[in-house]
Amino acid sequence: MIRNEPDLARTPTHEHALRAIAAGIDAAHPETVIAETVSLDGDTLSIADDGYDLNKYDRLVVLGGGKPAGAVARALEAVLGNRIDDGAVVTKTPEPTDEIAVYKGNHPLPTKENVHGATAVLDLAATAGPDDLVLVVASGGASALLSAPVDGVSVEAYRDLTEELLESGATIDELNAVRKHLSRLKGGRLACELAPATTVGVVFSDVVGNPLDVIASGPTAPDSSTYDDALTVLKRYDIDAPPEVTDVLDAGIAGDRPETPGPNTAVFEHVSNHVLADNRTALDGTARVCEQAGYETVVLSTRIEGEAQETGQRHAAVALECLNSGDPAEPPVALLSGGETTVTVTGNGRGGPNQEFALAAALELRGEEVCSVDSNIVLASVDTDGLDGSTDAAGALVDYGTVTTNSADDARNARDDNDAYGYLHARGSLIETGPTGTNVNDLRLVLVGTPR
Numbered sequence: 001m002i003r004n005e006p007d008l009a010r011t012p013t014h015e016h017a018l019r020a021i022a023a024g025i026d027a028a029h030p031e032t033v034i035a036e037t038v039s040l041d042g043d044t045l046s047i048a049d050d051g052y053d054l055n056k057y058d059r060l061v062v063l064g065g066g067k068p069a070g071a072v073a074r075a076l077e078a079v080l081g082n083r084i085d086d087g088a089v090v091t092k093t094p095e096p097t098d099e100i101a102v103y104k105g106n107h108p109l110p111t112k113e114n115v116h117g118a119t120a121v122l123d124l125a126a127t128a129g130p131d132d133l134v135l136v137v138a139s140g141g142a143s144a145l146l147s148a149p150v151d152g153v154s155v156e157a158y159r160d161l162t163e164e165l166l167e168s169g170a171t172i173d174e175l176n177a178v179r180k181h182l183s184r185l186k187g188g189r190l191a192c193e194l195a196p197a198t199t200v201g202v203v204f205s206d207v208v209g210n211p212l213d214v215i216a217s218g219p220t221a222p223d224s225s226t227y228d229d230a231l232t233v234l235k236r237y238d239i240d241a242p243p244e245v246t247d248v249l250d251a252g253i254a255g256d257r258p259e260t261p262g263p264n265t266a267v268f269e270h271v272s273n274h275v276l277a278d279n280r281t282a283l284d285g286t287a288r289v290c291e292q293a294g295y296e297t298v299v300l301s302t303r304i305e306g307e308a309q310e311t312g313q314r315h316a317a318v319a320l321e322c323l324n325s326g327d328p329a330e331p332p333v334a335l336l337s338g339g340e341t342t343v344t345v346t347g348n349g350r351g352g353p354n355q356e357f358a359l360a361a362a363l364e365l366r367g368e369e370v371c372s373v374d375s376n377i378v379l380a381s382v383d384t385d386g387l388d389g390s391t392d393a394a395g396a397l398v399d400y401g402t403v404t405t406n407s408a409d410d411a412r413n414a415r416d417d418n419d420a421y422g423y424l425h426a427r428g429s430l431i432e433t434g435p436t437g438t439n440v441n442d443l444r445l446v447l448v449g450t451p452r
């Protein structure tokens with residue numbers, strides 16, 4: 001799982017951190033999650049707390065998309081085998097499957113390939129009848145991967161708009177309010193396409209708080225955002241949208257295009273959504289390994305957002321507090337947090353939020369005399385999808401020695417140039433996993449002290 005583990009495992013504390021991070025990612029992997037939450041007992045399919053008698057349905061179909069969608073498709077086949085009649089999902093890293101067609105798409109910017117896959121999903125959705133059972137995989141990354149712009153909007157215009165929005169600092173709910181109003185399947189429109197088939201959303205959440213209308217742009221969730229909201233987002237961030245986009249939004253505001261289906265729409269009578277995995281799933285997996293190793297575990301929060309560098313500084317400060325005063329917990333302690341931090345890019349370097357977090361934390365630890373087993377501090381931070389920012393690293397593992405008196409100027413320069421990748425790569429501190437098959441936000445772990 002962690003490809004360069006032997007290089008990173010310098011002390012027992014480092015080893016514990018790496019094992020715990022790998023366990024967190026593994027706990028949120030579709031293979032683990034589907035095996036725990038989906039089962040087939042005779043003809044009864046159980047998904048979370050709901051049961052479906054497969055005898056009552058003509059066909060069982062799987063549709064959807066997102067970074068975990070290939071692994072979800074494969075895991076569903078492992079449980080349901082040839083009880084699945086048909087399927088189509090779009091993902092970035094396809095996996096071999098038998099019944100479900102897996103289309104490769106690109107992320108974060110949509111391309112013609114994405115539209116090709118999304119069209120296959122829509123074509124299959126159009127065949128769903130009232131007696132079909134359709135599982136819809138809604139997972140992080142689907143807003144880009146499942147791209148089917150409405151008539152009149154070209155994929156090029158949609159791509160450029162997505163790029164501008166991603167760079168604008170718009171939040172994920174703002175970004176998705178726009179995407180939902182330009183899409184044939186987002187914002188509950190896939191549920192409309194499938195109605196009155198029985199539709200079950202199989203959700204892997206990469207959004208803090210698990211809002212169903214935002215994760216993957218809510219293909220099977222009621223949408224309360226409007227054309228007006230979408231246009232407001234474009235104005236708020238001064239987005240120079242092409243006329244074909246503003247024409248659609250203006251027509252929607254004028255009532256000449258249908259609004260996305262809202263909360264009381266009849267179409268959702270046959271729809272249920274289940275969040276099968278989220279950030280907590282990963283944190284719990286990490287916590288279990290830390291507890292087994294003898295650490296007291298403290299989950300700080302699964303909802304930490306904001307600037308990555310500030311978050312890194314604060315996590316290091318809490319670790320030092322544990323060491324110096326025993327608050328909020330006595331070492332050996334494992335502090336865990338999740339959520340999704342952001343980077344306001346002002347420099348020219350490379351990196352991602354988890355690397356920026358780690359570098360800022362390492363700068364905070366510099367100069368602390370923490371090198372015995374009892375006072376060791378190790379911080380690890382990864383994007384659970386395995387690719388932090390636009391780099392090939394999942395994140396980084398740092399300690400009191402990652403930034404020394406001699407390297408502090410280099411570290412500060414790298415921090416200020418948003419070049420955490422450059423600095424951490426040179427010190428062998430990057431965590432490399434490759435694409436993991438899951439996507440449930442960021443996972444951070446701070447170990448203070450080492451159990452004896």
Ligand SMILES: O=C(O)[C@H](O)CO
Pocket residue numbers: 139140141142143144172176206207214215216217
């Ligand atoms: O695809 C998306 O919209 C984001 O990953 C949030 O789920």
